[in-house]
Amino acid sequence: MTSTTPQTWPAPLPRSLDYPAVPVSSILRGAARRYGGRVAIRHGDTEVSYTALWRRACAFAHGLRRHGIASGDTVALHLPNCPEHAIAYFGTLLAGATFSPTNPLLPAAQLQAQLDDCEAAVVVTHGLGAPILASLGEPTGRRVVVHVGGDPQPHSIPFPDFADESAGDAPAVRVDVDTALAHLSYTGGTTGRSKGVRLSHRNVISNALQFACWNHGAVPALDEAGDVTLSQIGSDAEWPVRLGTGVSINLTPWFHAMGCVGSLSVPLLAGLTLVLHDRFDPAAYLADAEKWRVTSISGAPALFAALLARPELAERDLSSVRSLSSGAGPLPVHHINALTDRFPDAVLCEGYGLTEATMGVAHNPTSRSGVRKPGTVGLPTFDTEVRLVDPETGARRGPREGGEICVRGPQVMAGYRNRDEETRETLRDGWLHTGDIGTIDEDGYLTIVDRAKDMLIYKGYNVYPREVEELLAAHPAVRAAAVVGRPDPSVGELPVAFVVPAREGVDTDALMADINDKLLPYKRIREVRVVEEIPVSAAGKILKRELRRRL
Structure with missing residues (x-):
């Protein structure tokens, strides 16, 4: 189970929140009463x-x-x-x-x-x-x-x-907030068939409040009519964007869990103006970010990789940005460093979640003096426990020992729709077994190693693609990359890299040699395939099943 030291938990936030027994619609009712004529959504020429x-x-x-x-x-x-x-x-x-x-x-x-x-x-x-x-x-x-x-x-x-x-x-x-379903959300299907995730109003309210309070240094409150709102207890020195003043530019699809909760309900609770984009046009995106003086940018790693590749990122006045948030997959450390250099006044945080936990499980502290550890997805949020187990035996794993991430908290789903067997497999003794592999350090910070289903087995050794992908992402000849296993009866699986080159005429043999020189022998890639793009889902997750199909 995770534990955090007093030095790493962001003060003055409590460890536990009081979650009001209100339906999810109370978020908008309370926000409309509090923020009234402020623009909630800006989409092209439309303002609401x-x-x-x-x-x-x-x-x-x-x-x-x-x-x-x-x-x-x-x-x-x-x-x-x-x-x-x-x-x-x-x-x-x-x-x-x-x-x-x-x-x-x-x-x-x-x-x-x-x-x-x-x-x-x-x-x-x-x-x-x-x-x-x-x-x-x-x-x-x-x-x-x-x-x-x-x-x-x-x-x-x-x-x-x-x-x-x-x-x-x-x-x-x-509405019975404990039994009535607010969401019937379907898993992304990046590793298999999509399943309907049953989420109650209690699940959704809990997760929206967990992340709204975490992001803005706040605690839940009820307004005079009994609707949910926020009370900002953190100082403006730590959380400079105050409630009712922020502007967020959003491309994350609302048909995805991270989008619906993290990029709709959470911003509305905080009184943000959402500058909405429905498709990715990097030039238009950056122009709007400058025009509307956005204070926060969030999205999947693919979004940040694409922005870093654009010359306009250096040319636009983006000095208003105070926070960058990435989720839906690991953000390469090379990209973290580049974003930190470009946005010196912004707090950059990675988070972790999944549809079965409504949206979010963990996030790096968002206060300016908070302890952030690049490469980790931060601390489990309020009232959320994380532990690691051996994916085969279920035995508990200790700090720094890799294992399957298991989660317990008020945001964990009721189960899958009409999938009793899969529900029993995923929810065991109150713990959500995520299928993700991670490590936890002594301060309670969680690092995602890989998806259990993405792990390769080469001659009996476990090979996690993320380590290889990090090296590829940092290479000057590579713009984007993903690693999957090609079945081989003699060794199990051979690591194969799909690479989008940063320039024409990349020497794949030289690239493979450069990367393999930094890896243990059993982790080394055996083939590099050059592609025009890495296939991703609408939420920005790499579709590794599609890459495996090509093999």
């Missing part, structure tokens, strides 16, 4: 205030109730990042329904499987994904399709027509 976001979410909720959607029904949001996504998300929860996020670029077969598995009563789609949804044929049963933007689709209702703007405040719906 906190008050307007609340009113439009209420209208969408009444639209759902008018169409027969009751407590416990599922609403699938088949949307990219857009204001309607936030409106429909909170509107779904206000109606007592369950939100199920759906990648708008899912192939038809996978989309059909997910909609069938979650039994979606309503699907809200967009011009980006509507043709894929339409290819599934006319909606069956009770399914209603709501359409945002783009060309009209058959058998669908335009988003403005669906909402009931005349209904006033939120519907009167009772």
